[in-house]
Amino acid sequence: TDSYPGLTRDSRFSQLTPEHVAYFKQLLGQDSAVIDGINADAAADIEPFNEDWMHKYKGQCRLVLKPGSTEEVSKILRYCNEKMLAVVPQGGNTGLVGGSIPVFDEIVISMGRMNTIHSFDEMSGSLVLDAGCILEVADQHVAERGYIFPLDLGAKGSCHVGGNVSTNAGGLRLLRYGSLHGSVLGMEAVLPDGTVMNDMCTLRKNNTGYDLKQLFIGAEGTLGIITKLVVQCAQRSPAVNVALFGIESYEKAQRAFREAKLQLSEILSAFELMDGTSQRLVHQVRGGTRPLENDYPFYCLIETSGSNSEHDYEKLEKFLEDVMSNEVIADGVVAQDATQIKTLWSWREGITECIGHWGGTYKYDVSIPLSEMYLIVHDVKARLSEAGLLGETDDHPVVDVLGYGHMGDSNLHLNIAVRRYDKEVEKVLEPYVYEWIEKRQGSISAEHGLGLAKKNYIGYSRNETMIGLMKQIKTLYDPNGIMNPYKYI
Numbered sequence: 001t002d003s004y005p006g007l008t009r010d011s012r013f014s015q016l017t018p019e020h021v022a023y024f025k026q027l028l029g030q031d032s033a034v035i036d037g038i039n040a041d042a043a044a045d046i047e048p049f050n051e052d053w054m055h056k057y058k059g060q061c062r063l064v065l066k067p068g069s070t071e072e073v074s075k076i077l078r079y080c081n082e083k084m085l086a087v088v089p090q091g092g093n094t095g096l097v098g099g100s101i102p103v104f105d106e107i108v109i110s111m112g113r114m115n116t117i118h119s120f121d122e123m124s125g126s127l128v129l130d131a132g133c134i135l136e137v138a139d140q141h142v143a144e145r146g147y148i149f150p151l152d153l154g155a156k157g158s159c160h161v162g163g164n165v166s167t168n169a170g171g172l173r174l175l176r177y178g179s180l181h182g183s184v185l186g187m188e189a190v191l192p193d194g195t196v197m198n199d200m201c202t203l204r205k206n207n208t209g210y211d212l213k214q215l216f217i218g219a220e221g222t223l224g225i226i227t228k229l230v231v232q233c234a235q236r237s238p239a240v241n242v243a244l245f246g247i248e249s250y251e252k253a254q255r256a257f258r259e260a261k262l263q264l265s266e267i268l269s270a271f272e273l274m275d276g277t278s279q280r281l282v283h284q285v286r287g288g289t290r291p292l293e294n295d296y297p298f299y300c301l302i303e304t305s306g307s308n309s310e311h312d313y314e315k316l317e318k319f320l321e322d323v324m325s326n327e328v329i330a331d332g333v334v335a336q337d338a339t340q341i342k343t344l345w346s347w348r349e350g351i352t353e354c355i356g357h358w359g360g361t362y363k364y365d366v367s368i369p370l371s372e373m374y375l376i377v378h379d380v381k382a383r384l385s386e387a388g389l390l391g392e393t394d395d396h397p398v399v400d401v402l403g404y405g406h407m408g409d410s411n412l413h414l415n416i417a418v419r420r421y422d423k424e425v426e427k428v429l430e431p432y433v434y435e436w437i438e439k440r441q442g443s444i445s446a447e448h449g450l451g452l453a454k455k456n457y458i459g460y461s462r463n464e465t466m467i468g469l470m471k472q473i474k475t476l477y478d479p480n481g482i483m484n485p486y487k488y489i
């Protein structure tokens with residue numbers, strides 16, 4: 001309880017007993033599907049389910065269940081609902097807001113065994129798969145058939161599609177393929193009382209009443225457990241080009257974005273921003289040769305995806321000539337083959353992992369109107385410097401402040417790389433950052449969700465009426481409150 005000041009275990013929830021565990025063992029039928037910390041010491045086996053990727057959130061769970069079918073999920077939830085046992089759904093456990101980690105002794109329901117790809121329609125591009133499929137595996141499956149999964153992100157090798165949908169992840173190509181609210185065509189989900197909601201439509205259009213599956217997209221496991229999905233995949237583009245630019249100012253980065261949209265139009269598939277600090281830190285951690293010779297305050301990574309490489313390359317070259325001669329960009333490099341494409345992307349995708357190197361990161365995943373988006377990095381850096389918390393030596397908790405993200409979606413990742421988590425730093429950052437965002441009508445969570453991290457701050461982006469409506473929906477679907485308690489709702 002000490003880890004989460006202000007939170008106390010809800011006494012309405014039952015304590016787990018050997019009798020409960022015996023029910024789950026009999027239901028799931030195989031030893032490996034239950035990690036039992038009630039009858040034996042299983043702390044080491046349970047630890048990975050009790051801790052997040054950043055080692056920031058720690059739970060006290062003593063029972064992990066790994067169902068193998070929708071029917072098993074349904075029986076687990078029905079039993080938990082009757083016995084008042086709280087649960088936390090867990091996918092790949094790559095979330096960045098503590099949503100997949102139990103707070104007290106909630107049961108973790110880990111979805112990794114439900115990982116079958118059921119079918120793929122090569123005509124329409126609709127993919128039917130289990131929620132526990134790993135994103136990269138799903139993308140590989142459709143790639144072999146000429147298609148692309150409409151979502152891509154740095155954690156693709158371990159996150160689950162069910163986790164992606166539950167966080168409504170945005171990722172690197174939202175600019176091109178849109179949000180999961182558009183590309184999830186169908187869903188099967190189990191409600192807390194065990195009811196199976198089957199809405200496995202494989203067609204694009206279905207305007208028959210309320211679109212209930214939308215509620216589960218971004219619900220972060222608070223309404224039920226997603227068990228299956230139908231996802232609309234796009235035709236994979238045979239011609240992909242990637243370029244990385246060095247840019248002298250944020251104002252010029254905005255101009256580069258405007259020009260990229262104008263001149264590259266339908267072939268533009270990603271426009272990502274990285275500041276100089278982020279690239280310096282990645283280089284410090286990983287070493288290697290940097291893509292451009294000189295240092296710049298900003299970098300942009302542009303990707304184009306089209307059907308005709310000559311046409312696309314010509315367009316990209318013309319664009320490059322234009323932005324170079326007009327001094328919008330200071331320098332640039334275009335990848336010459338697939339390996340170089342991967343390398344250029346790694347300077348963007350590797351940031352999250354590298355900046356944790358010194359000990360930890362405070363993360364703010366925010367939407368801000370583009371004209372002011374980067375200003376928050378300067379303001380936060382100035383505040384931390386003035387407070388004497390930022391510096392090169394170990395007596396300063398803060399290593400540096402950096403900003404990067406999905407410029408094409410007005411989504412900035414403001415990160416504060418620290419040597420240790422520190423109350424003084426937190427006091428300088430919060431609620432300052434949230435107030436800053438609220439003043440600009442931004443969003444305090446653009447794509448990672450609220451989880452435990454932003455539990456207390458939802459009011460900066462949603463008004464009382466909307467929070468009230470959310471609570472009504474939560475009560476309707478989960479009257480006993482067993483689904484992912486203590487989190488944002």
Ligand code: FAD
Pocket residue numbers: 053088089090091092093094095096099100111131132152153154155158159160161162163164165166167168169170171172220221222224225226227352353447448451484
């Ligand atoms: P988990 O972390 O296991 O769970 C996330 C939430 O969903 C939890 O609240 C959990 O209870 C719930 N949940 C999981 N599975 C289910 C289910 N089947 N039914 C109901 N609820 C469920 N996010 C972005 O949006 N864009 C990015 O570009 C991006 N890049 C990332 C890069 C790295 C290196 C890392 C570590 C994370 C990144 N993320 C990004 C964070 C992102 O939220 C996750 O990577 C991903 O969407 C979570 O999937 P997961 O399977 O790991 O879910």
Ligand code: 2HG
Pocket residue numbers: 096154171348349351352363364365405406413414415
């Ligand atoms: C990304 O875009 C992810 O790389 C992670 O959303 C952002 O680590 C972060 O703050």
Ligand code: ZN
Pocket residue numbers: 171405406413447
């Ligand atoms: Zn992101």
